[in-house]
Amino acid sequence: MTENKDANQKNESDNQEEVDLSKRQFIKTAGMTTGGIVGGILLGSFISKPFKTEKYEPASEDSHHHGSGSHNTFTEAMQFFTRSEDLLTLAAATEIIFPEDENGPGAIALGAPYYIDKQLASPWGKNTDDYRKRPFLAGESPLNRGDTMLTGLRKLNEVSQSKHNDIFDNLEEDAQIEILQSFEAGEIEMNLVSSAGFFALLRQLILEGCYADPLYGGNKDMEGWRMREFPGAYMSYVDTVEAKEFVKKEPMSLSDHM
Amino acid sequence: MAKKLDKVDVVTVGVGWMGGIVAAELTKAGYKVVGLDKGKEKDIKDYLHTHDEVRYPVRGEGYEKLTNETYTVRNTLEEDARPIRDKSTAVIGEGIGGGGSHWGAQTHRYYPYDFEIRSKTIEKYGEEKIPENMTLQDWGITYDELEPYYDKFEKMAGISGEPDPNYPERSDDYPTPPLKKNRQMLLFEEAVKKMGYNPFVIPAGTLSEQYTNPDGETLNACQYCGFCGSNYCEYGAKADPVMTVIPTAQKTGNFELRTHARVIRVLHENGKAAGVLYEDTRTEQEFEQPADLVVLTSYVFNNVRLLLLSEIGKPYNPEDGTGVIGKNFTDHHGVTSSHGLFDNEKFNNYISTGAYGMAITDYTGDLLDHHDLDFLHGGQIEARITGNAPVANNIVPEGTPQWGKEFKEKSLFYANRFLMIFSQKATLPYREHYLDLDPTYTDANGDPLIRITWDYSDNDKAIHEFIQEKHIEILEEMGATHILAYPMPEHFSGGLAFQHNSGGVIMGEDPETSAVNSYLQTWDIDNLFVCGASAFPHFSCTNPTTTAAALTYRATEGMIEFLKNGGQLVEAKSQKNQV
Numbered sequence: 001m002t003e004n005k006d007a008n009q010k011n012e013s014d015n016q017e018e019v020d021l022s023k024r025q026f027i028k029t030a031g032m033t034t035g036g037i038v039g040g041i042l043l044g045s046f047i048s049k050p051f052k053t054e055k056y057e058p059a060s061e062d063s064h065h066h067g068s069g070s071h072n073t074f075t076e077a078m079q080f081f082t083r084s085e086d087l088l089t090l091a092a093a094t095e096i097i098f099p100e101d102e103n104g105p106g107a108i109a110l111g112a113p114y115y116i117d118k119q120l121a122s123p124w125g126k127n128t129d130d131y132r133k134r135p136f137l138a139g140e141s142p143l144n145r146g147d148t149m150l151t152g153l154r155k156l157n158e159v160s161q162s163k164h165n166d167i168f169d170n171l172e173e174d175a176q177i178e179i180l181q182s183f184e185a186g187e188i189e190m191n192l193v194s195s196a197g198f199f200a201l202l203r204q205l206i207l208e209g210c211y212a213d214p215l216y217g218g219n220k221d222m223e224g225w226r227m228r229e230f231p232g233a234y235m236s237y238v239d240t241v242e243a244k245e246f247v248k249k250e251p252m253s254l255s256d257h258m
Numbered sequence: 259m260a261k262k263l264d265k266v267d268v269v270t271v272g273v274g275w276m277g278g279i280v281a282a283e284l285t286k287a288g289y290k291v292v293g294l295d296k297g298k299e300k301d302i303k304d305y306l307h308t309h310d311e312v313r314y315p316v317r318g319e320g321y322e323k324l325t326n327e328t329y330t331v332r333n334t335l336e337e338d339a340r341p342i343r344d345k346s347t348a349v350i351g352e353g354i355g356g357g358g359s360h361w362g363a364q365t366h367r368y369y370p371y372d373f374e375i376r377s378k379t380i381e382k383y384g385e386e387k388i389p390e391n392m393t394l395q396d397w398g399i400t401y402d403e404l405e406p407y408y409d410k411f412e413k414m415a416g417i418s419g420e421p422d423p424n425y426p427e428r429s430d431d432y433p434t435p436p437l438k439k440n441r442q443m444l445l446f447e448e449a450v451k452k453m454g455y456n457p458f459v460i461p462a463g464t465l466s467e468q469y470t471n472p473d474g475e476t477l478n479a480c481q482y483c484g485f486c487g488s489n490y491c492e493y494g495a496k497a498d499p500v501m502t503v504i505p506t507a508q509k510t511g512n513f514e515l516r517t518h519a520r521v522i523r524v525l526h527e528n529g530k531a532a533g534v535l536y537e538d539t540r541t542e543q544e545f546e547q548p549a550d551l552v553v554l555t556s557y558v559f560n561n562v563r564l565l566l567l568s569e570i571g572k573p574y575n576p577e578d579g580t581g582v583i584g585k586n587f588t589d590h591h592g593v594t595s596s597h598g599l600f601d602n603e604k605f606n607n608y609i610s611t612g613a614y615g616m617a618i619t620d621y622t623g624d625l626l627d628h629h630d631l632d633f634l635h636g637g638q639i640e641a642r643i644t645g646n647a648p649v650a651n652n653i654v655p656e657g658t659p660q661w662g663k664e665f666k667e668k669s670l671f672y673a674n675r676f677l678m679i680f681s682q683k684a685t686l687p688y689r690e691h692y693l694d695l696d697p698t699y700t701d702a703n704g705d706p707l708i709r710i711t712w713d714y715s716d717n718d719k720a721i722h723e724f725i726q727e728k729h730i731e732i733l734e735e736m737g738a739t740h741i742l743a744y745p746m747p748e749h750f751s752g753g754l755a756f757q758h759n760s761g762g763v764i765m766g767e768d769p770e771t772s773a774v775n776s777y778l779q780t781w782d783i784d785n786l787f788v789c790g791a792s793a794f795p796h797f798s799c800t801n802p803t804t805t806a807a808a809l810t811y812r813a814t815e816g817m818i819e820f821l822k823n824g825g826q827l828v829e830a831k832s833q834k835n836q837v
Contacts, residue, residue, distance in 0.1 A: 097661040103670050124317060129345040131328040133699060137340050177662065184661075203661055204649075211648035212312040228673040230608055230648050233309035235492070236481035237609040241438050246604035246674060254307060 075217055076114050079121035080146055085167075087113055089153045092169030094206045096176050104227040105220070112209025115218030119205060120146040141193040145201060152198030155190055156183070213254050222251040233257065260535055260544035266290045266514075267821065269534055269549040271521045271564065272556030274356025275803055276789040276810045278503035279414075280553050282473065283814035285512035289821060292547060293513065294536055296520035297322065297353030301500060305490035311647040315488035318346040320353075320360045327701035329559050331752030333713040335576060335690055340752075341699050341707065347753035349488075350557060354517060355500040357557070357757040358803070362487040363463030363496055364613030365417050366638070366800035367408050367808075369425060370401035371623035375796065378624060379634060387634070391689045392717070393579070393586055394634075395795040398767040398828075399776040399809075405429055407808035412461075415497035415807075416469035416477045419461025424619045434466050437480065442605050442677050443616045446641035449735040455618040460640060463497030464611040473506040484645040486612035487756075496612070519545075522703065524552055524568040524786065531786045537703075551817060554763075554788045555810075558587075561792040562693045562762035563708040571763075571773055571782050576690045576711070582773040583763065584694050586687035588797040589712050589750060590758035594637065594681040594722045596729040597653050598738030599672050607674045610645035613801075615680075617641075621725060622684070622799050633720035635684030638799045639728060642680040646673050655740040677736075679729040683721045685760075685797040693762045713750050722746045758802055760794035765809070767831040775828035777816030778809060784826055789813055 081087045091113040100106030107113070119125055125146040136142040143151060159179055160168040168176060182188055184203075186196035209218035211225065213233060219225060225232050231249040233256065240247050267289040270277040274295075281291045313319045323345060330339035342348045351357030371378055376394045379387060388394050409429055411417075419432040436459035439447070447457050464480040471477070480495040494501050507513035518539045525532040525546065533548035554561045565571055565583050574585035619625065621636040628634060645651070652660075652669040653676040659665050696709035726743050733741045766772025769781035778793055780786045789810040791802040798805070816827045 098666055099663055101663060101666060103667065127343075129323040129325055131324040131341050131343045133341070135698070137338065140340060140343070180661075206661075207649050207652065208312055208316065213310050215310075216312060225648065228646075228648050228670050230646065230673065233485075234483060235309070236483060237606070238479070238481050240606060241440050241482045241609050243606055244441055247606055254310060257307060257309075 075118075076111070078117055080117045080125060081120075081150075085157075086150060086153050087117060089156055089168050090116060090149070092176065093153070093156065093180065093202060094209065096173065096180060097203060097206050098210050105223050107206050107210055109220065110210045110224050111218045111220040112206050115209035115212065115216055116149070116205045118217050119208070120149055141197055143193050148193050148198055148201055149205075151190060151193055152183070152195070152202065155188060155195065155198070159188060215254050222253055225251040260546045262546045263548070265533070265548040265550070266292045267549065268292070268551045268553060268817070269294060269547050270553045270555050271524075271534060272296075272356065272554070272560065273354045273499070273504065273515060274351055274555065274557070275358040275499050275503070275807055277553070277555035278355070278358070278499035278507065279807060279810045280555060280789065280814055280817070281507035281513050282503040283811070284817060285507045285510040287818050289512060289818075291507065291513050292549070293354075293507075293515045294519040294521055294534070294547070295354050295515070295517050296539060297356075297517060299515070299517045300353050300355065300359065300490075302492070302494050305492045305494075308489045308492060309483065309485040311485075311649050314360070314485070315647065316346065316649055318349065318488070320351070320488065320490065321345055321348065322350045322352040324348060325702075327707060328699075329708045329710060329752075330696045330699050331710045331712070331750070333711070333749050335711060338698070339696055339709045339711070341696075342752050349754045349757050350559070351757065354504060354515065355498055358497075358499045359490050360488050361463070361496075361803065362612030362756065362801070364801045365412070365415070365419070365461045365463050365804045366422075366617075367425075368401070368798040368800070368805045369619075369623040371635075372796070372798045373397040373399055373401050373404070375635075382624065383628060387628070389717075392634075393687045393689050395586070395687075395764070395766055395771060397776070397795055398765050398772065401426070403776075404805075404808050404812065407811040408804065410811045411804060411807040414471050414473065414502060415463050416465045416471055417461050417463055417497070418466035418480075420458050422458050422617075422619055423456040424622075424625055432461060433471075434469050437462055437464070437466050437611065437614060438482075439616075440606070440609065440614075440643060442643055443641060445677075445736050446616050446732070449732055450616075450618055450639075453732065453735060455620050457616045457618050460613050460615050460617050462611065462613040464491070464613065465495050465497070471502060473502070475502045475506060477501060480611050482609050482611055482614070484608050484610045484647070486610065487644070521556070521564065522567075522705070524554070524564055524570060526568065526570060526783060526786070529783055531783050550785060551821060552786050553817070554786070555790060557757070557790060558759040558762055558792045559693070559708045561788050561790055562587075563695070565763065565773075565788070566695050566708075567705055570786070571780065573694060574692050576692050579689050582769075582771065584692045585771075585773070586761040586764050586795050587691055587693045587710065587712060588685040588687055588760050588794070589710070589754075590682070590685050590760065590797045590802070591753070591755050592683070592685070592714050592718055592722075592746060592750070593755075594683060594726050594729070594746065595744055596679045596726060596733060597742040597744075598677045598679065598733035598736060599653065599655060599740035599742070600675050600677065600737065601739040602737075604674050605677065607643070607646035607651075607676065610643045614643040615641045619799075621728065631720070631724065633717045633724065634686060635717075635721070636799065637681040637683035637721050637725040639725065639732070640680045640682070642678050644678060646676070648673070651676075653742070656742055677733075677738075679732060681725045681729070682799050682801070683718060683725065684799050686715065686717050687761060687796050688715055710752065714746060714748075719746060758791075758797070760791040760797045760802060763788040763792040764795045765793040766795060767828075769830045770832065775826070775830075776812070777827045778813040779816055779820065779827055781826075781830060784820065784824065787813055787817060
């Protein structure tokens, strides 16, 4: 961990006006639990990206003091993860796998890390509807999805530490890509689950976090759909089906039908 | 201690398409029918908010939960089978309507060749054309005998379509016209016509216009909304037991539907079925439901499993080929697919229905000469518009990484520039492919799970090679700038992408080689019928429901005849020339 880099990033973050109070509070907490301010700052650098369209208007001076901030982000907290460093590692990996570019936002701005946290906290994350009876044979993982993700994310940091002497989200992009490739190829030895199995779950969850209906907390403001020109939850295309040219439609979500 | 209930005329195990058809026909004929389904009740009110890719196709809402039971899979007799654990990889319908509530609704008929496949193959090529371990059998029925029942199913379901120019004239038109042709279909049609093929719009149970069926049930017009194959239809535009045969049965006043009712055994003594033993899955209270007629209508796996658990019929033995229960199991998920990417086109890929597209059958059945080919039967070629739901459809040119900057860039660019060519292939039966009870894994009650022993055959691989060359030629003719021709997986993984399995309780003329007669009545117990694709001696190229339903419609006539006069409906024949 490099102290100077930490300090620089802290200053940069402090200068960003978009960072709202609730986020600041979270950043401080995150920084403390990761054993230094670094993680918190990096988290700040992603959550401060302008992916909110609706500003939350505080009902009173009081709520402002409580730090509820100018954006409604109540659902952006941890349901599954207990260590914010795990969420930070996840966030860094999501952005490498689905990066922001000239087409539009990346996984972080789309809310994929929080989407994943919520999914892992759900019955699906605990494999509630799956057959779990033992014995698990060679090649089968006895871990549920939540434990698979925790094991994999911690392994990402472990490999980062041993190869580059730093945590995953502090590494240069090229080093992060290289590590993720070795996980994808199944080259990293892991206990009870393969690194390829972890990577496949990670990639699947990131695509979901970018493209699921926004009701689940990802695909912020339908920006994932907008990038692909996917209209989302329309009820009928009967008038468009025979069109010879591409017809671009402003997306709709399930909440539009409530 | 099971609580004994009052006797009824008929009990069905499962209330999906087959159970629904049996319930509708038998209640209309005046019989009292109880339908037992281990899942939940549902109606169109449950369908209104299903435009959700993660909840439906990705997570499998609407598929059976595997918490308490699943099936196990191995590729060869020597291996230990492993259970399929992930619910989303086991597409088995849940609740009333079963898979019929969220099917793609592709509704081809099987071909005349299929029903007499062994005789016709020997007639044309000699017996040596059939590999020694391929247990190819005639079905004990002909296409012409089944044709009226295809027509009956199509009219009940309101199928939209146009005739396939390659196959025999239909006794009547499809009840509704084909779906509208979009840009991709027109491109395909133009290309394959130029190549000398005979394209037609895929017949579908997503209706092109509003339709009222002969039972008085109304289905609405498809809206091409793009959330179809794994979704319920909020418009009531998809043929679904919940919208058709189940309400038809309920209107008679003769149908009692019991949900959360999981059948554990078929009860029988002295060669006669007494009824079924079931449990309420919420209370675990057991009930005995006596009936004059017991009908198993609970998908291939459960039909076979219940017979084996109830010790009905002789279990199949793959070592010597004797016995019948579990025999000729086939899996039909080994599809051949290829993507064409079109740099200079932009399609409205988000618009689709469950079985939207055009097809050609020029390489199916025995329409092609097999003298110089190393396979039997063949595959259909379809241009399938399956939608571009964004979690599952990220198509990029060959050599592109599956994540990162380039992946994002290309997957966005091609989201509306891809088109899929898809082949469903005939899957023929082998001596060593079968179903039995797993020696290790059990359900929550301690009963063994059903075990699949199955793998891709040389015939499957040869059809794949042959048909994929045709895909490439068609995509080239259509002007694709990149062609992705996906290889077949080396081995069957056990995952089901849709609900296409068959065999295990196969029909035929000879009790030595089949489990049921052409009315799907078991040879061993006169008052026990087993309906569904479990009766198929092999899997033809296309989707199973239409043929399973036609056989079931015919079977209901047999059931009524049986309830009136009793006895075996078909005289058994011994066929030494059958395997």
